[in-house]
Amino acid sequence: EAGVAQSPRYKIIEKRQSVAFWCNPISGHATLYWYQQILGQGPKLLIQFQNNGVVDDSQLPKDRFSAERLKGVDSTLKIQPAKLEDSAVYLCASRQGRNTEAFFGQGTRLTVV
C-alpha cells in the first residue's frame, strides 16, 4: 500500500515569510497528525485531526500556525509569518484506529534564515 506522502521535502525561507506543507495520508486512515521535530528532540504534536475535525490543537501556536484537512483526506499546515525557531522537520502521520500504529511520512525539513 502507498505510504504517507509529504511535500516538499525541503524548504528554505526567510523569517517573516510564509510557507505551506502538504500531506496525503494512507487511504482510509481517519486520524491524521502533524508533528514538529526540532533537531535532537523527539517529535512534538502540533495538531490531530479525526476525519476533518480537530481533536487536539493545544500545542499549535495559533498566532502563526494553521492547519486544515479538507474532506477528511489531504491536509495542509501553514506558517505565517515564520520565525527562526520554526526551523525543524515537520512530520505528517496517519493512523487507522485504536490498537494500530501510526505511519509517518518522510517529513519536510524547514530552514528559516
Added chain:
Amino acid sequence: AQSVTQLDSHVSVSEGTPVLLRCNYSSSYSPSLFWYVQHPNKGLQLLLKYTSAATLVKGINGFEAEFKKSETSFHLTKPSAHMSDAAEYFCVVSRNQAGTALIFGKGTTLSVSS
C-alpha cells in the same frame, strides 16, 4: 495525562553485544506502547507495538520489548547488536482508544562500534 521517559539519551555498545534501551511511561488509562526507529535522514519506522495482548512483544530486526505494568516500563532489547542498528530510538505512548495522540519520548541515540 500521558508521558514517557527514556532513561538514557545515549547508549553505546559493541557489535555482537546485547542492547537495552529503557523506557518508563505514565498513563491514566490502559496504554498502547510503541518503539519507533529513525535512521539519519530517514522517516520513522515502527519496530514493535504493545496493545494489551501478549506482554512480550517481538518486532522487526530481532528487537523485542516487555510490557511491565507493575514497573510502568517498556524496555527495548536485542540479544546481539549489529552495525546497522545505529540510529535514534523513540518510545511512544498512546491511550488505548481511537482518536488519541501519540506522545513521544526524547529519544535514545544508539551507537554501535566494531
